[in-house]
Amino acid sequence: MDAQERANAFRCAACDGTHGSGMGLVAALTVLPLLMNRLGAGKVELGLLAAVATAGFVVGQPFGVFLLGRRRRTKRFFIRWVLSLWVPVHLAMAGAIWFLSRSHPSLCRHAVLLLFAVVAVGDGLAIPVWVDWQSSLFRRESRGRAIGLIAGAWALGSGLGSLGGGKLQASFGFPFSYTLLFLLASVLFAASLSFMRRVQEPEWFAAGGPSVRVEEMLRFVGESLRDGNFRSYLVSRMLLALGGGAAAFYAVHFQSAEGGGLGTGTVIALGSLTALSQAASSWLLGHVGDRIGHKAGVAVGSLAQVAAIAVAYVGQGAWACAACFALLGLSWSAGWVSHVNMLLETCPHDSRVAHLALSNSIVGVFWAVVPLATGWLMERVGVRPGIGITMAPAVLGVLWLALAVREPRSVAGGTAAAGGVRA
Secondary structure (H helix, E strand, O other): OOHHHHHHHHHHHHHHHHHHHHHHHOOOOOHHHHHHHHOOOOHHHHHHHHHHHHHHHHHOHHHHHHHOOOOOOOHHHHHHHHHHOHHHHHHHHHHHHHHHOOOOHHHHHHHHHHHHHHHHHHHHHHHHHHHHHHHOOOOHHHHHHHHHHHHHHHHHHHHHHHHHHHHHHHHOOOOHHHHHHHHHHHHHHHHOHHHHOOOOOOHHHHOOOOOOOHHHHHHHHHHHHOOHHHHHHHHHHHHHHHOHHHHHHHHHHHHOHHHOOOOHHHHHHHHHHHHHHHHHHHHHHHHHHHHHOOHHHHHHHHHHHHHHHHHHHHOOHHHHHHHHHHHHHHHHHHHHHHHHHHHHHHOOOOOHHHHHHHHHHHHHHHHHHHHHHHHHHHHHHOHHHHHHHOHHHHHHHHHHHHHHOOOHHHOOOOOOOOOOOOO
């Protein structure tokens, strides 16, 4: 990295680390399902929560391409976005918990779910332009390490936030404990913007550019779909998504007698290992990807997903819970650092925004349906057998990735082989 890239990487890392701390306090994997469970949610509602958490950030992306992605967005846009979406919605969730949880628990959980959907879908609108903006700060030769550092900082912040959230939840009574978590998260989201303001954008990016016409965006989408290696990669991601529904039930499983009967605070604290593992592996996966290509990192993450399912299926108690969340963190690390770089390097044209939105939208259909279907399955066969069943598509996804997907940098004549695009 040159001096400006290095400075930007650390500023973005500080921004994402602070934002991640807020997300850790209200983690969608542990805090939200445990809150919903406390409010009387059933398995299908927990599956719906997981669907919103995973696919909610995706379903808005096709609309975001045309609403936000037709012209270049700078850091000023993202500062306004956080202040108008993340902060007020989480304040509203804190209010719903404080005022409704005791007298109207059903209304409270529906309000929390609706508000969480607003922030998830709303933020999804900006994700393609956000990734495009962040990747524009770095050259391809250093982008993996930079994104790895940023993703690791976010995960570390999320892990620390989750640890703090577990202690706060155990220290205060309900509903004050959960209300406090959402209030503190709002403060951290706002505080993260102080670091974003200091990021130095490349002159060519900050100068903006002409708005892309709708027909041009549709043409870019068609070019992406015609690329055979990109289609093969999507198949592997869809198969892995079919096996990803089990993650929504890890916290509830280990809290149950079948999973070891762990306390709520213990599950939340051990859930922080997801983020800590993600933090520890993100830069390493990015470094490996810069040297040999990012397919290797995607493969490591896919194997970790299968291993997490296996541990949850056969293990019990604190050690199994810790191992399961740690493996899930490694999987998530690859799903961020390696997967994002794979998408950037499989882009066959000049609009990374359109390419990112297309790929995430296709896989997002599975992310939306699979947690619901997994919840329906577990209502009938039980949580532990349901977790075991999800292993089959995950294993198929690993095999498809290994046998059918080529490393983008080895594809002769492709965009990645030619050095990629920066705009």
